[in-house]
Amino acid sequence: MLMRLSDDGGSLIDRGLMRSRGSVYVTGAVLAASWLLVGCDGEVSVDAKGSDSSAAVSASPSSEGGQPSSSKGNASSSGGGSSSSSKGSSTEIPNDDDGDGFGNGTEIPNDDDGDGFGNGDNDGDGFGNRPCRTRNLSFRLGDVAGDDQRQLPVIITNRGTSGCTLKGFPGVDLLSASDSWSLARSSKAPKAQTVAPGGTTGFTITYLPWEKGSGKEFNAATLVVTPPGETTSKTLTWPGGSVLRQDAATHPGTYTGPIGD
Structure with a gap:
């Protein structure tokens, strides 16, 4: 080579x-x-x-068939991917006729007079136990009885279409031309009084009439009665004349009894 x-x-x-x-x-x-x-x-x-x-x-990601592997999860993807959608549905609003998201009010069972109270008969007496409302009641005065200390009955009638219940003491105010006097309550314990439609109950006002030389005079002209649990009153004409005023006394001789007395 x-x-x-x-x-x-x-x-x-x-x-x-x-x-x-x-x-x-x-x-x-x-x-x-x-x-x-x-x-x-x-x-x-x-x-x-x-x-x-x-x-x-x-370089390319490994996958079967030479194609990139794809995620099997439900997470939303970015860059043109589509977000996963919820399978849940919103709670349907019952009785929402106008579609405003609010119902049309809860219906009160057995609410015959539309006052928002049912007529449930808890004690089985055949009458409802909802409170009596002033608008469904009428008031009248009975005959005065007694001499030195007198009693005036106040009679209450249920003018509603369903039974109702009164329990407790009514508010009783005597009015003069220039003054008012809220009467004290007796020591009697009140008991619930259920009143059927057209039925009656009542209470008694006990008072000392004024006589010349007996003390301070309250020249009563009007009687204002407010049923227990109510804020609306009824006004009646006072029939008893002048009353001996004892509104500052510890045990006055003029007072009101409970409903049913």
Whole structure:
């Protein structure tokens, strides 16, 4: 085999060997990098010349069939993905005829007179136990009885269409032309009085009439009665004349009894 020396005295063969070794080193480095990428689920293509400047590298996520794997969860995706929708539905509003989100009011069972109270018969007497309302009641005065201390009955009639109940003391005020007097209550314990439609109950006013020289006069003209639990009153004409005023007394001789007395 012929050997040819280069101008500087080096062997062409030696130079060829050095070039081959350099190519091997470069090619080995490129292959090592490709193995690293392949280990990360990548795809690497290297040109036949082993040049790193012409190497084309592409990587894609691993999946079956060569397609990217997709999430099976229900989380919403961004970048053009569609958000998952709730399968729940809003609570339906009962009796919401006009669609304003509010019902049409709770119906009161057995509310015959439309006052917002039912006519439930808790004690089994055949009548309802809702409170009597002033608007469904009428008042009248009975006959005065007694001499030194007198009694005036006040009769109450249920004008409503259903039974109702009164329990407690009524509010009783005497009015003069320029003054008022709220009567004290007796010591009797009140009992519930259930009143059928058209039925009656009542209470009694006890009072001391005024006589000249007996004390301070209260010239009563009007009687104002407020049923228990109510704020609306009825006004009646007072029939008893002047009353001995004892509104500051500890045990006055003028007072009212409870309903049913």
